[in-house]
Amino acid sequence: MIDALLRSLIDGLLLGFVYGIAAMGLTLIWGVMNVINLSHGSLIALGMFSVYYLFIGLGIHPYVALVLTAFIGLIFGIIIYFIAVHRVINAPELSTLLATYAVNMMILGVGTAVFTTTPRNIPLELGSIQFGSTVITTTRLIAALVATLVAVGLFLFLKYSRPGRYIRAVTDNRDAAEIVGVPSAQVLALTFGLGTLLAAISGGLIATFFPFTILAGESYELKSFVIGVLGGLGNPVGSLFGGLILGVIEGLVPMAMPTTWTPVLEFVLFVLILLVKPNGLFGGEE
Amino acid sequence: MSEKLRQHASLWLSLAVVLIIGLWPIATGDALDRETAFTVLSAIALASSLNILLGYTGYVSFGHVVFFGFGGYVGFYTINALGWSLWLALLAGGLSAGLLAYLLGVGILRLRGAYFALATIGINEAVRAFINNFRPFGGPTGMTLNFSVYKAYGGAMHALELVFYIMVALTLLVTLISYWVRTSKFGLGLLAIREDEDAAEVMGVVTPVAKNWAFVLSAIVPGMVGALYFFKNGTIEPGLAFPLHTSIEMIVMIMLGGQGTVLGPIVGAGGYEMLRDYLLVSPLFKNLQLAISGVLLLLIVLFIPRGLVGWLRQRYAKVRRWLI
Numbered sequence: 001m002i003d004a005l006l007r008s009l010i011d012g013l014l015l016g017f018v019y020g021i022a023a024m025g026l027t028l029i030w031g032v033m034n035v036i037n038l039s040h041g042s043l044i045a046l047g048m049f050s051v052y053y054l055f056i057g058l059g060i061h062p063y064v065a066l067v068l069t070a071f072i073g074l075i076f077g078i079i080i081y082f083i084a085v086h087r088v089i090n091a092p093e094l095s096t097l098l099a100t101y102a103v104n105m106m107i108l109g110v111g112t113a114v115f116t117t118t119p120r121n122i123p124l125e126l127g128s129i130q131f132g133s134t135v136i137t138t139t140r141l142i143a144a145l146v147a148t149l150v151a152v153g154l155f156l157f158l159k160y161s162r163p164g165r166y167i168r169a170v171t172d173n174r175d176a177a178e179i180v181g182v183p184s185a186q187v188l189a190l191t192f193g194l195g196t197l198l199a200a201i202s203g204g205l206i207a208t209f210f211p212f213t214i215l216a217g218e219s220y221e222l223k224s225f226v227i228g229v230l231g232g233l234g235n236p237v238g239s240l241f242g243g244l245i246l247g248v249i250e251g252l253v254p255m256a257m258p259t260t261w262t263p264v265l266e267f268v269l270f271v272l273i274l275l276v277k278p279n280g281l282f283g284g285e286e
Numbered sequence: 287m288s289e290k291l292r293q294h295a296s297l298w299l300s301l302a303v304v305l306i307i308g309l310w311p312i313a314t315g316d317a318l319d320r321e322t323a324f325t326v327l328s329a330i331a332l333a334s335s336l337n338i339l340l341g342y343t344g345y346v347s348f349g350h351v352v353f354f355g356f357g358g359y360v361g362f363y364t365i366n367a368l369g370w371s372l373w374l375a376l377l378a379g380g381l382s383a384g385l386l387a388y389l390l391g392v393g394i395l396r397l398r399g400a401y402f403a404l405a406t407i408g409i410n411e412a413v414r415a416f417i418n419n420f421r422p423f424g425g426p427t428g429m430t431l432n433f434s435v436y437k438a439y440g441g442a443m444h445a446l447e448l449v450f451y452i453m454v455a456l457t458l459l460v461t462l463i464s465y466w467v468r469t470s471k472f473g474l475g476l477l478a479i480r481e482d483e484d485a486a487e488v489m490g491v492v493t494p495v496a497k498n499w500a501f502v503l504s505a506i507v508p509g510m511v512g513a514l515y516f517f518k519n520g521t522i523e524p525g526l527a528f529p530l531h532t533s534i535e536m537i538v539m540i541m542l543g544g545q546g547t548v549l550g551p552i553v554g555a556g557g558y559e560m561l562r563d564y565l566l567v568s569p570l571f572k573n574l575q576l577a578i579s580g581v582l583l584l585l586i587v588l589f590i591p592r593g594l595v596g597w598l599r600q601r602y603a604k605v606r607r608w609l610i
Contacts, residue, residue, distance in 0.1 A: 030400075034400070036400050036403070036404065084584055084588075087588050088587060088588060088591075091591065092344075092399075093346070093399050093400045093403065094340075094346045094537075095587050095591060097346065097348070097400070097403060098534075098537065098538070098541065098583060098587045099584060099587045099588065101534055101580075101583070102580045102581070102583040102584035102587065103580065103584070104580070105576050105577065105579055105580030105583065106576075106577045106580035106581060106584075108576055108577075109573075109574050109575065109576030109577025109578070109579075109580060110574065110577045112573065112576065113573035113574055113577075218530075222407075222411060225404060225407065225408070226408075229404070258419070260415070260418055260419050260426070261415075261419055263411065263412075263415035263418075264412060264415040264416050264418075264419060267408045267409075267411045267412035267415060268412050270408040270412075271393075271394070271405055271408045271409055271412060274394075274397060274401060274404060274405045274408065275393055275394065275396070275397070275405070278397070278401055
């Protein structure tokens with residue numbers, strides 16, 4: 001009993017790191033430019049397919065393919081920003097919600113036609129590691145480590161690099177940043193690119209242990225919303241903790257009740273936190 | 287009389303468009319045309335209802351399909367398990383959706399902008415997940431009507447006809463409600479909330495009450511449409527009742543026609559459904575239907591955010607009194 005509990009707890013925690021990365025992409029974009037990116041889920045799915053085809057088609061090892069996928073995600077995000085978001089960045093939120101949803105429809109439409117909806121999986125067998133009496137799947141452990149590295153990398157980038165400082169300046173006050181010479185359009189494009197990069201990496205990591213289709217992104221997008229709200233929208237560090245909380249919930253709930261109750265709990269929690277603490281569990285008062 | 291006719295010109299125009307769509311299959315007598323008209327009319331009814339909240343009040347509900355699904359489930363349950371008639375089921379569907387909106391509204395209408403939109407998505411998913419687990423409503427497999435239910439309405443054929451006439455009546459009703467709200471003092475308060483909620487409050491609009499009634503009004507007809515739709519469908523399950531993309535399609539229809547106008551959602555819903563029909567049957571576009579709708583949506587959002595009716599109103603001052 002204790003063993004089973006420990007095992008689900010660890011499984012959930014490891015998964016939580018990956019969820020956290022996905023949510024970080026969503027919440028970075030929200031925090032910097034006040035845009036809820038409704039194409040997030042399909043971008044996660046594209047990350048899965050990118051790693052899959054680089055591996056199956058070109059024989060590149062999935063973890064190397066992940067680096068390429070991250071780069072592709074960055075470029076793709078910047079392109080999406082200039083085509084779909086830039087023109088409506090100052091319009092009411094309905095415009096950006098719909099613009100990003102339009103991108104979502106295009107990706108899913110073309111994706112369904114090209115990739116079909118047959119489930120795929122990446123045949124990567126790395127076995128598992130024995131820790132005392134518990135067993136950990138290696139791919140999940142590596143995924144959690146990569147996710148942590150990416151999170152730390154993002155933190156350092158935002159804190160110390162020049163573009164990172166620009167991003168923080170635009171977050172605080174876009175007008176003031178423009179006055180002192182920050183190129184805000186480029187900064188917003190870079191932010192959208194980074195958000196997409198995070199989505200693509202999380203998708204690629206998930207693909208190493210779960211089967212997927214082009215439509216698989218939607219459920220991860222919804223999880224990202226829940227996590228983003230748990231950790232505070234616009235707070236990338238909070239997202240990582242939010243991801244861990246969600247991971248633990250997903251790991252432990254099945255011990256107490258049927259698995260199908262998990263989404264009920266998650267979304268009720270989501271709405272309640274929006275109502276009671278819209279800045280997230282770790283956010284201050286408004 | 288002619289003065290009155292002119293005063294409400296835009297109402298007559300909107301009602302006429304709905305009536306033409308409703309009478310067209312009766313004129314041709316083709317059952318397939320009737321199916322098409324049913325789809326178009328239910329799209330109009332849903333889009334016009336949502337427009338009361340989204341277009342007039344400025345609150346973006348991304349999960350509005352929850353009222354369609356919830357009303358559908360309650361209506362279906364009353365027919366299937368309690369043996370109620372279709373009329374009572376319609377009433378139950380509408381009232382339960384309205385009640386749900388009232389209770390939800392007390393909580394989530396305090397949220398503004400994107401937070402409200404997020405909360406509505408969360409609620410749709412929560413209700414879907416809950417019903418997935420709710421035994422009396424059949425859980426994940428849903429419920430199926432016993433075929434003999436249709437006997438009370440003169441067999442399945444006649445029941446289908448009856449359902450269509452009710453759909454026409456519901457669409458006319460929602461058009462009337464939409465026009466009444468748009469031109470009433472209550473509606474003026476909603477428009478004020480859309481422009482600036484704090485200013486509206488200062489000017490004497492009791493915003494929490496006004497918003498909540500707008501929410502309830504926008505939920506009742508979708509609940510009735512849901513009850514009707516699933517009675518016609520004969521079976522109901524969570525995946526059919528709460529599809530997130532239907533919520534967004536409603537918004538697309540409103541945007542296409544012009545948010546905040548009475549005629550806009552009618553034109554938008556009709557146009558969208560016709561386009562989708564065309565894309566679905568054309569072999570070239572069948573697989574890319576979703577992608578093309580996406581391109582269309584993006585073009586509207588980027589270049590004509592007011593929609594067709596809004597654009598006409600802005601471009602030609604003379605048509606403004608004819609097109610609300």
